[in-house]
Amino acid sequence: MDYTLLIVQTLNGVQLGLLLFLVASGLTLVFGILDFVNLAHGSIYMVGAFICASLTFVVGNFLLAILIALPLTAAVGYGIERLLARHLYARDHLDHVLGTFGLILVIDTSVHLIWGPEGFAVPLPAWLDGQVEIFTGVVIPTYRLLIIGVGLAVAGGLYWLVNFTRLGMLIRAGASNRVMVSALGIDIQWLFALVFALGAMLAGLAGMLISPITEASISMGGEIIITAFVVIIIGGIGSMKGAFFAALIIGLIDTLGRSFLDDIFKLFMSSDAAETSAPAISSMLIYILMAVILAVRPQGLFPPKVR
Amino acid sequence: MKRLLSAAIAATMFTLPAMAAEVKIGFVTTLTTGGAVIGNDQKNAVDLALKHIGGKMGDLDVNLIYGDDGFKPETGKQVTDKLVKQDDVTFVAGYIWSHVLLASRKSVLDAGKFMISANAGPSPIAGKLCHENFFSTSWQNDQTPMAMGEVLNQKGVKSLYIMAPNYAAGKNMVTGVERTFKGKVLGKDLTKWGADAQLDFSAELAKAKASGAEGLFVFYPGKAGGAFIKQYHQAGLKDILPLYSVFTVDALSLPKLQAANFESVIGSQTTQQWDPSLDNPQNKKFVADFKAAYGTYPSFYAAQAYDSIMLIKSAVEAVKGDLTDMDGMRAAMKAANYPSVRGKYSYGNNHMPVQNFYLREVVKDSDGTWTTKVVKTVFENHQDTYASECSLK
Numbered sequence: 001m002d003y004t005l006l007i008v009q010t011l012n013g014v015q016l017g018l019l020l021f022l023v024a025s026g027l028t029l030v031f032g033i034l035d036f037v038n039l040a041h042g043s044i045y046m047v048g049a050f051i052c053a054s055l056t057f058v059v060g061n062f063l064l065a066i067l068i069a070l071p072l073t074a075a076v077g078y079g080i081e082r083l084l085a086r087h088l089y090a091r092d093h094l095d096h097v098l099g100t101f102g103l104i105l106v107i108d109t110s111v112h113l114i115w116g117p118e119g120f121a122v123p124l125p126a127w128l129d130g131q132v133e134i135f136t137g138v139v140i141p142t143y144r145l146l147i148i149g150v151g152l153a154v155a156g157g158l159y160w161l162v163n164f165t166r167l168g169m170l171i172r173a174g175a176s177n178r179v180m181v182s183a184l185g186i187d188i189q190w191l192f193a194l195v196f197a198l199g200a201m202l203a204g205l206a207g208m209l210i211s212p213i214t215e216a217s218i219s220m221g222g223e224i225i226i227t228a229f230v231v232i233i234i235g236g237i238g239s240m241k242g243a244f245f246a247a248l249i250i251g252l253i254d255t256l257g258r259s260f261l262d263d264i265f266k267l268f269m270s271s272d273a274a275e276t277s278a279p280a281i282s283s284m285l286i287y288i289l290m291a292v293i294l295a296v297r298p299q300g301l302f303p304p305k306v307r
Numbered sequence: 308m309k310r311l312l313s314a315a316i317a318a319t320m321f322t323l324p325a326m327a328a329e330v331k332i333g334f335v336t337t338l339t340t341g342g343a344v345i346g347n348d349q350k351n352a353v354d355l356a357l358k359h360i361g362g363k364m365g366d367l368d369v370n371l372i373y374g375d376d377g378f379k380p381e382t383g384k385q386v387t388d389k390l391v392k393q394d395d396v397t398f399v400a401g402y403i404w405s406h407v408l409l410a411s412r413k414s415v416l417d418a419g420k421f422m423i424s425a426n427a428g429p430s431p432i433a434g435k436l437c438h439e440n441f442f443s444t445s446w447q448n449d450q451t452p453m454a455m456g457e458v459l460n461q462k463g464v465k466s467l468y469i470m471a472p473n474y475a476a477g478k479n480m481v482t483g484v485e486r487t488f489k490g491k492v493l494g495k496d497l498t499k500w501g502a503d504a505q506l507d508f509s510a511e512l513a514k515a516k517a518s519g520a521e522g523l524f525v526f527y528p529g530k531a532g533g534a535f536i537k538q539y540h541q542a543g544l545k546d547i548l549p550l551y552s553v554f555t556v557d558a559l560s561l562p563k564l565q566a567a568n569f570e571s572v573i574g575s576q577t578t579q580q581w582d583p584s585l586d587n588p589q590n591k592k593f594v595a596d597f598k599a600a601y602g603t604y605p606s607f608y609a610a611q612a613y614d615s616i617m618l619i620k621s622a623v624e625a626v627k628g629d630l631t632d633m634d635g636m637r638a639a640m641k642a643a644n645y646p647s648v649r650g651k652y653s654y655g656n657n658h659m660p661v662q663n664f665y666l667r668e669v670v671k672d673s674d675g676t677w678t679t680k681v682v683k684t685v686f687e688n689h690q691d692t693y694a695s696e697c698s699l700k
Contacts, residue, residue: 005517012509057566117343118559121533123567124541131543141541144509213541214506214534215563219341223503258496259510279473279497283505 004137009259010252011134015144017251018151022206023224024231024243025158026199032238032304033175033195036085037093039100041203041228042221043107044080048073048204049216050111053120062124066208070201077200081193089192108218119217147209154202155244162240171195175238175304230290236300246301250286257282329368330623330630332616333390335383335401335411336425338375341530344559345403345608346375349425351601352609356616359596364623367630372396376407378501383407387414397630398423400615403608405429405448405475416440421622421636425615426608428659429475430482434693437657440633442640444614444647446580447659447691448479449486451553452526454578454664454685456487459522459551465490468520468548470511470535472500472527480526480553486692493518506534512542523548525555533560540571552577556669558606558678565677573677575669580660581610581649582667584680589646604678610648621645653688657697661690 027041051072055065080103088099128143162168170191173181182188207220214220231250235242262278269277293300334353337346350373362369372394376383383404390396391414399415400423402408408427415422416438424432428447432438459467467490471477477497485492494514499505515523523544527535532555539550556577564572583594583604593613597605605613618640625639626632641654652662664686667679 002517005513008513008517009510012513015509016507112339112343117339117341117347118563119341119344119530119533121537121563121567121569123569129541131541139543140513141509141538141543143541210507213538215530215537217341217530218343223506226503255510258498258505259514275495275497279499283499 005259007138008140009255011138011140011148012144013252013255014248015147015151015251016255017248018148018155019206019210020224020227020231020251021151021244021247022154022202022209023228024235024247025154025240026202027228028232028235028238028240028243029171029195029202030199031232032240033171033178034085034089034192036089037096037100038085038199039097039225040080040103040107041199042223042225043104044073044077044200044221045203045207045224046111046216046218046221047076047107047207048200049207049211049220050115050120051076051204052208053122053211053216054115056122057120062122062128062212066205069208070205073204074197074201076204077197078193080200081196085196086189086192104221108221111218115216117218119215120211121215122212124212143212150205150209154205158240167194227286230286232300234290234293234300236303238304239300239302242300242302242304250289253285253289254282257285261285328366328628329370330364330398330619330628331370331372331394331396332619333372333374333387333394333396333399333401334425334612335374335376335387335390335399335407336612337378337403338373340378342378342403345529345606348559348606348609349401349403349612352597352605352612353616355593355597355600356613359592360616360620364620365628367623367628374401376402376404378404378407380404380406380410384410384414387411391415391418391420397421398619400619401425401612402427405479408432409475412436412438412441419633421619421633421640423615423618425611427476428479428691430479430693433657433659433691434696437697437699439637439658439699442618442654442658443660444618445611445660446662447693448476449483449693450664450686450689450691451578451580452480452483452524453487453692454666454689455524455551455553456484456489457685458576458578458666459484459524460487460489464522464551466493466520467491467522467524468493468515468518469495470508470515470523470525470527471497472504472531473497474500476528477526484524484553488524490521493520504531506531508535508538509542512538512544516542516544516548520548523550525550525552527552527555529559532556533563536560536564536572537567537569540569545571550575553579554607556679558583558604558609561669561677561679562603573669573671576682577667577669577679578664578685579607579667580662580664581607582665582679582681584678585648585650585665587646587648587650590648590650593648604676614645614647614649617645617647618643655690655694656699657691657694658699659691659694661688663687664689 052069056062131139133139231246235246261282265274336349374386398421403426405427422441424443426445433447496511622636622639626635652660666682
């Protein structure tokens with residue numbers, strides 16, 4: 001067993017998990033507090049990536065572009081809330097699904113019309129474009145380390161926001177009993193709009209961070225949204241803590257499965273059979289986990305306390 | 308006056324169907340999703356081909372109908388059915404993806420139409436499932452990686468790590484390179500493909516590096532190619548693990564990589580049956596006019612799409628526009644008697660091209676644009692290995 005490889009793969013898994021957390025946290029926030037199923041969350045992730053990618057070419061610096069793109073993505077989220085989501089809160093989940101599915105088509109086509117189908121490769125500043133040796137033999141790309149740092153910082157920030165601020169108190173209160181919150185004189189519409197914009201910003205940030213690794217492309221939203229739903233189902237819908245741990249678990253399972261499953265399979269089957277079955281099984285692993293969780297603990301690993 | 312006008316309009320309306328002796332061609336490609344990058348390039352090439360032939364094949368007007376497969380086999384089959392049954396086309400061309408082609412082939416061939424693949428070349432269609440009405444203007448999937456395997460032998464590369472997406476073409480590519488490569492394959496990863504394809508290769512690249520192989524062979528078509536190159540660059544593998552790719556670095560990914568200045572792709576090598584620098588009059592005209600019209604180099608997808616229209620034209624003209632003469636058109640296509648942008652080639656018994664394969668290298672052209680040029684010829688008149696399994700003579 002090669003331990004440096006194991007460490008590198010674990011770091012890769014953590015990085016993937018934190019990226020998933022950024023998407024899933026926004027999704028679980030909106031679902032948990034607004035009781036709103038937002039299938040178009042992945043499209044906001046894509047819009048964030050495209051805004052940031054084109055800004056990178058305008059201002060010439062990726063990090064600066066992120067700083068400008070974040071409020072813009074939040075504004076897109078706010079616009080969606082005002083124009084579409086707000087009118088659907090009172091309806092049932094199927095209407096949410098229909099409405100936001102329509103929104104996916106609208107956003108995808110708009111992006112296709114504005115930016116074209118080819119997408120963007122996003123350049124990184126030179127100091128992020130290299131590799132670092134964390135300790136002997138463990139070399140990973142600097143940029144992936146940055147993603148881990150940003151992911152942990154956002155997770156810490158959200159923890160602080162939800163647990164130790166007045167806004168967080170309102171968010172928690174809104175999640176438990178929104179009628180009571182509005183009866184106490186809190187402008188619930190304003191709170192909802194804010195939460196929606198925050199969720200959009202988190203998704204956008206994830207899109208911006210992934211685009212230098214893959215690229216900003218039209219189908220990127222659809223690629224992540226399913227996994228993000230798996231994360232919040234495993235973690236417990238509406239739970240920030242659940243989203244965090246489930247995202248890490250899924251990131252690790254996915255990465256480690258992809259890296260070591262074929263070697264494990266080779267222990268008890270022919271190498272040909274292992275090579276063909278391992279990729280198939282490893283792409284199923286997270287869904288198998290979800291099925292198990294749904295069977296034995298349908299409320300998720302960390303369900304919110306009051307619902 | 309008014310009456311005269313409406314009479315004139317009515318007259319044209321009645322005469323139009325009679326005048327419109329036309330040849331209907333369906334072209335199935337990917338016009339939505341990330342795969343639209345390839346589809347648009349093919350569409351541009353087909354439009355250019357139609358412009359070059361003045362929209363006519365012999366005396367017949369060309370009526371070209373595009374179909375969008377949405378990167379999905381089931382959608383590809385649906386739009387093929389529509390082209391065959393509703394539009395009643397004579398030729399269905401296109402098909403980027405092997406799995407889409409395999410899902411659609413019965414719809415075309417059972418209806419007695421011609422199917423022209425402008426890209427996909429899965430092994431069954433060259434072997435057991437070969438058909439007299441199927442022709443390819445591209446290659447059989449295994450051939451290009453076989454050429455790469457030969458290049459690796461010539462370079463003295465002793466060990467290799469292989470990465471490809473987990474679908475029909477990906478598996479063919481792996482088989483192809485393993486067939487000719489004489490060294491040791493130290494590891495292999497087949498990654499998830501389709502609408503939610505895996506685009507983050509951190510785990511696989513770490514494994515490849517740890518394997519200690521002397522070279523890395525990959526096949527990542529379309530946007531996955533760009534993503535792969537970037538991560539290869541970010542992981543700093545250029546000097547540790549040289550990259551040998553097929554269908555990954557092309558005229559679609561290079562402009563984006565250049566815009567983002569991913570220099571490590573310069574000098575990387577790939578094999579192909581065509582290159583923009585190939586020296587023949589048809590290719591020079593094609594590349595120059597394509598660049599003038601669309602501002603970029605054409606990709607090999609575009610070149611093959613352009614050829615598919617020219618192949619059909621040669622068939623229609625050989626039978627003097629008599630579209631009922633299937634045998635005549637088939638014989639004409641089998642002769643490959645048209646000016647292909649890759650130069651002269653012939654057809655094997657399975658209607659797959661028997662053609663040259665070249666080694667291409669990424670270079671900067673005289674304007675500083677990143678493109679490829681031919682380094683050398685790897686195979687001359689190469690025939691795919693499945694031809695013997697095909698029952699056609």
